[in-house]
Amino acid sequence: MSDFLLEPDVIFLNHGSFGACPALVFDKYQHWHRQLERQPVRFLQRELPGLLADARRQLADYLGARSTEVTFVANPTFAANTIARCLPLASGDEVLISDQEYGACRFAFQFAAQQKGFRIVEQSIPLPVETDEAIVEAFWQGVTKNTKLIFISHITSTTALTLPVAKICQRAREAGILTMIDGAHAPGQIDMNLEEIGADFYTATCHKWMCAPKGSGMFYVREDRQHLIDPLVVGWGWGPEKTFHRENDFISNHEWLGTYDPAAYLTVPTAIDWHKTYFTQEVRQRSCDLARMAVDLSAQIDGIERVHPDAFFRQMGLIDITAHQVEDHVQLKTHLYDAYKIEVPVIRWKDRTLIRVSSHAYTTEQHIHTFVQALKETFST
Ligand SMILES: Cc1ncc(COP(=O)(O)O)c(C=O)c1O
Structure with missing residues (x-):
C-alpha cells in the first residue's frame, strides 16, 4: 500500500515493534510542527490547550472512555512507571504479573518493588492456550490474600497472545484487586471499549497499531481511582499554587510535564480518521x-x-x-x-x-x- 512511507524494497513484517505511519498522517504531524515553530508562545500557551483537549476527547471516544479519564503520555513505559512507583504499594503487598510481560514494564515494577518492598509474583500462562476460562484459571493461581494489583498485557509482546483482560478485570474487581492493563498492541488491532474492559488503569500506544507518530501513548485511569495516583513527574499542574488547570487533577498533572513537542499527540485524531476511512x-x-x-x-x-x-x-x-x-x-x-x-x-x-x-x-x-x-x-x- 503506497499510503505508507515504508521503503518499498523492504518486507516489513515488524509493525509490532514501533508501528508505521501513513503519509497523510505524517503530513499532519509535520503541519503541527510548522504551526508550533511559526509562533511558539502563541501555539504552546494559547492554542495548545484547546487543541489537546479536542485530541484527547477524540481519543477517549475512540477507546470508549470519558475524556476526563484519558491523558496523553509518551508511551506505556511511562504509564507503567507511574503505576509501579506512584500507587501506594508497600512491604507485604503483592503485584501479580504474567510470565509474558514486556521487559521494560516488568523492570519498572521490579525497580519499584526494590525501592518500596512489595513483592512481584510472576504466574505462568502455559502455552498453547485453549480457552479464555482456562487462561483466567491458570493466571488466578498466582492470586493470594496479599495481591493488591494485577499487571497484565492485553496482547503480549513476545508471544503475541490476546488475553481475556475483561474477564480478568471483572474477577479482580470482585476480589478487591486493582488492575493495570498494558494495551500497547490493542488499539487499532482490537475494537476498544475501556468502560467494558473494566480496568482500573490502562495504557496503550497510538503509535503502534493506530499508526500515529512515534511517542503518542495514552494512560487511562478510571475516575474513581484517580485519587490513588500521584504524578511521576511534577510540573505546573500540581498543588495549591498550580497555574496549569485542566478538567481535573489527573489531567492537570499529566498534560504539561515541562516544555515538550505535542505534535504526535495532536496527530492522533488524524490517525483515527485514517483508520475509519482506510482501515x-x-x-x-x-x-x-x-x-x-x-x-x-x-x-x-x-x-x-x-x-x-x-x-x-x-x-x-x-x-x-x-x-x-x-x-x-x-x-x-x-x-x-x-x-x-x-x-x-x-x-x-x-x-x-x-x-x-x-x-x-x-x-x-x-x-x-x-x-x-x-x-x-x-x-x-
Ligand atoms: C506489550 C508491550 N508493552 C509495552 C511496550 C512499551 O512500549 P513503549 O516503548 O512505547 O513504551 C511495548 C513495546 O513494544 C509492548 O510490546
Whole structure:
C-alpha cells in the first residue's frame, strides 16, 4: 500500500515493534510542527490547550472512555512507571504479573518493588492456550490474600497472545484487586471499549497499531481511582499554587510535564480518521488473514510449529522455531534482513525461539510467500 512511507524494497513484517505511519498522517504531524515553530508562545500557551483537549476527547471516544479519564503520555513505559512507583504499594503487598510481560514494564515494577518492598509474583500462562476460562484459571493461581494489583498485557509482546483482560478485570474487581492493563498492541488491532474492559488503569500506544507518530501513548485511569495516583513527574499542574488547570487533577498533572513537542499527540485524531476511512473491516480482516497465512504456511516446514489457535491472535502471528536449535537469534534476524530484506523479530522467550510476523494494510501475499520461502531456504541448509 503506497499510503505508507515504508521503503518499498523492504518486507516489513515488524509493525509490532514501533508501528508505521501513513503519509497523510505524517503530513499532519509535520503541519503541527510548522504551526508550533511559526509562533511558539502563541501555539504552546494559547492554542495548545484547546487543541489537546479536542485530541484527547477524540481519543477517549475512540477507546470508549470519558475524556476526563484519558491523558496523553509518551508511551506505556511511562504509564507503567507511574503505576509501579506512584500507587501506594508497600512491604507485604503483592503485584501479580504474567510470565509474558514486556521487559521494560516488568523492570519498572521490579525497580519499584526494590525501592518500596512489595513483592512481584510472576504466574505462568502455559502455552498453547485453549480457552479464555482456562487462561483466567491458570493466571488466578498466582492470586493470594496479599495481591493488591494485577499487571497484565492485553496482547503480549513476545508471544503475541490476546488475553481475556475483561474477564480478568471483572474477577479482580470482585476480589478487591486493582488492575493495570498494558494495551500497547490493542488499539487499532482490537475494537476498544475501556468502560467494558473494566480496568482500573490502562495504557496503550497510538503509535503502534493506530499508526500515529512515534511517542503518542495514552494512560487511562478510571475516575474513581484517580485519587490513588500521584504524578511521576511534577510540573505546573500540581498543588495549591498550580497555574496549569485542566478538567481535573489527573489531567492537570499529566498534560504539561515541562516544555515538550505535542505534535504526535495532536496527530492522533488524524490517525483515527485514517483508520475509519482506510482501515475498514475488510482491510483489517485481510491483514488478520495474512498473519494466519504466515503461521499456517510456516508451520508446514519441518521443525516449525504454530503456537496459538486462530482465535487468540489477530495481526501478529507467532511461530516456534525452537526445534532448529538456533544458537544466535539476533544473527538469524540479521540474516533474514541481509539476505531477503525481511524485517521481522526473532525472539528468545524462556527456552524457546519464536518469530513474530506482523501484518498491516501494506502487507501483501507475496511478502508472506517470500518470508516462508526464506525460512525454507534458511532451515534446509
Ligand atoms: C506489550 C508491550 N508493552 C509495552 C511496550 C512499551 O512500549 P513503549 O516503548 O512505547 O513504551 C511495548 C513495546 O513494544 C509492548 O510490546
